Amino acid sequence: MSPPPPKSICIKIIFLSSITIMASFLHFSPILLTLLPLLVLLSPAHSLTCTSQTFTNTPTKYTNCTDLPYLKAYLHWTFDPTNSTLLVAFIAPPAKPDGWIAWGINPTSTGMAGTHALIAMKDLKGSLIVKTYNVVSYRSLEETSKLSFKVLDSKAEDSNGTMKIFAKLELPVNMTTSLNQVWQVGSSVKNGVPEKHEFAPENLGSKGTLDFDKDAEGATGGGTTGGGNKNGTAAAQSGNETGGVSRGSGGVLGFLLSFGIIISLSF
Incomplete structure (x- = not known):
């Protein structure tokens, strides 16, 4: 029975897989990738406005x-x-x-x-x-x-x-x-x-x-x-x-927050 892969390899696999999924999810948009840090800080409640x-x-x-x-x-x-x-x-x-x-x-x-x-x-x-x-x-x-x-x-x-x-x-x-x-x-x-x-x-x-x-x-x-x-x-x-705006941002933010949690826990 072969030994399990080193922890560093597992971390790289999780990181690369997450990046691949995220890039696909965002359709490789440079603008969205640039705004990624800001999106992570937002919440659905903050996205909500009366117009939605x-x-x-x-x-x-x-x-x-x-x-x-x-x-x-x-x-x-x-x-x-x-x-x-x-x-x-x-x-x-x-x-x-x-x-x-x-x-x-x-x-x-x-x-x-x-x-x-x-x-x-x-x-x-x-x-x-x-x-x-x-x-x-x-x-x-x-x-x-x-x-x-x-x-x-x-x-x-x-x-x-x-x-x-x-x-x-x-x-x-x-x-x-x-x-x-x-x-x-x-x-x-x-x-x-x-x-x-x-x-x-x-x-x-x-x-x-x-x-x-x-x-x-x-x-x-x-x-x-x-x-x-x-x-x-x-x-x-x-x-x-929640309206249309909040629903959309909630889905994106849910994914991004999950992604951040995976990375922080891995390290």
Whole structure:
């Protein structure tokens, strides 16, 4: 019985085989090979943007979307100045599976306190619902239907670890050019009432200005939410937060990360 090949030979075989597979996989593209180190550092979550998201259970077509800067949240929206209606689809993962998500408007300031919010959560029967609240303070909620805007319609969905709030709002005159938006996520609901969220920097920073003119034009400096994107294609089907871009990059990155693990373990 012949002795096993030296470890150095095994390492070379693994390395050369991996290089061959990778080169074939990338079709010998010099550009992709040059970008290989950068791709390895990325993750599918970082590849995701609002323009890759689609919606399956609503016929609404949202013309704009914004990658919100905190809590892995996204906002799709359409504003109609002729009747002052705002269509929104807010997407975010709750802090825990049985938690809640919220999006709202602060009619008087830019902070959390005073926000009139739509909160998606599960009721006592386990069904996903949307309730409206006045955020009296950072530690106090008041369920109410008396908001600074009219909620013409609302519903919630959940899939793949995220929740979504869909709503049609009628805005007052002082909110028809811009508004102070606030969003949040929490980890639990007790007796049908959302419990307080964490007070980490990203929770406290989840607020900004939605400017219907600047953000609709995709301005990178329009408001504290980081601007918006034209979203003519991301409007019709959803539930799939990963989208085409993330699916493709996830496959490539999965292979590249596996390749890196093989090499590091071999050495």
